[in-house]
Amino acid sequence: MSVSVNEERNRIVRHGLLELTEHWALALSGLVLLLSGLFELPIAARYKIIAIPGFAWSGDFIPSLVIHYVASVVFIVAAFFHLFYHGLLQDRGLIPQKGDLKASIAVIKTFFGKGEEPPFDKYLPEQRLAYLGMAAIIAVIILTGLVKTYKNVYAPDLSHTLVFWSTWLHNIFFVLFILAFAGHIGAIILKPNRPMVRGIFTGKVRLDYARHRHPLWLSGADAPASPQPVQSIDESAIAETEIIMVDNTLAGESGEPPSSPGADTAGVAKMDKTEAAQGANPELPQEADK
């Protein structure tokens, strides 16, 4: 695994262009689906939403459905692409691991001043659990939505039992999707998580933050199986400084074999700046992310 670091700018690439595209395709189409889905309920005329400038369409169920369909195409293509692309490349960075539930509870406790955060991999344990939960919600919404669409286009007299369950599961998981979305936004509002927000917009996060909170990621100890396509992210900026290749073979501040393969310093094969993999930077304001 390679991790692109820009020491001068104190940045490390957390997400490649492909991941950012997947995330925002799902997020933006998901928001449109949420809104247009709401307008499939007879609420826009009743609650005068149609009077809001630009929302006159919301009271007409047919345009709302077309908008819902357009967003669905983006959402479904992105979801299936994600599943097959990362599935075939065996990317496991976001797959929950054993002990994630217990670790998540411990991390949540630290938000309330109880205990210390353990060193993290690229993703927090609660991020991995949330990913699984969101994936399950999206899967049900997509499958039931496909049944409903098939019924609309080809088979209005589809089995009532199938239509009934598809409709109600679609509605219930739509509510769960809203709750999960609210939880997702709530998580990034938490102060310790805020440095990650930059990453989902630019692809990069602060290097000192990553060293302090995600040392396992930098060590590559639990890195995803496939490399991230980092080349497409601001290559010129990265090229200006050294690119530190981190892998699982060698370690040591001075290039010597490590005494412990799992230590924070593990995995730095070529090192021009030895502090790159030292774990927490002594100069880092330790409380800044708490």
Next chain:
Amino acid sequence: MKTKTDMNRRRFLKSVTAAALIGTAGALNVPRTAEAGEGKLATLIDLTRCNGCVDRAAPACVSVCKKIKTGRLPEPVDPIPLPFPTRKIEDWSKKKEVGNRLTPYNLIFVQKAEMDIGGDKKTLFIPRRCMHCDNPACATLCPFAANHKFENGAVVIDQELCFGGAKCKTLCPWEIPQRQSGIGVYLKVLPTFMGNGVMVKCDLCSDLLKEGKTPVCIEACPQKAMTIGPRKEIFAKAEELTKKIGGYLYGKTENGGTSTLYVSPVPFDRLDNVIRKGPGEPGLGAVKRQMAGTDTMGKAVLAAPAIGIAAGVAGAFAFVSKRKDRIRKES
């Protein structure tokens, strides 16, 4: 289907006479009863035979439907909760006797069309109720699956599930479903903020169809103006009747096709011009299918999984190939 033609007295009389003869023969050939309660059904309404039961206090189809169906609706709560923020309710419970339009307590009524044909005044009577469309937006877009089109062709609202949001009425080109506020499941949820009663319309007497019986309006018609039977047979009979009387067909293509075919000796656009229209009194004009504009994108949605899978597999393959090339070059 013919939409416009010249109409004169001779032609009208010819049509009516022919229809009377053919209708009688047709009534013998086509089962009026839905003996085959299963399979796709359709109804034929022969306007050359309907006389509006002018000799009765109310048309037989109207009075029998009212008798059978009206008693099935529960009494609304008192007072009926006022919905926020419109504060508008629809309460027909104190006007159950109304029979000259569609209401939650009157699921069929007879429209009167008076015309001047070749100098003679002629009157046609048109029984009106749900058309039971082939691809009904009212049912497919119901957000709670409370309205559904069944395999036999009947479009039925489940009154236990309906919240009375009236989306079905908005989507129906004839605005057939009618709302009764103060009844239904919405009262148990958030009656002020969500829902406003129950939508009610003709269900083609689905319970009777399941038993192999005939809808009560068809059974009660003294003129045998209405016929129900296997869809193919009814459609063939309607086409044959239309052709033989030089008449006109309504319901075959309207809203993308329906399970109710009207045969008339007079063009329907002309009938549409003379009948009274308004709330609960639908017109007879040409109607495009409500859902037609959504089909293309709907098909794109159904293709989206295949597109996503193809892109994912191609992307992964390209990535692996690129990595192999890089390793080969490096080595």
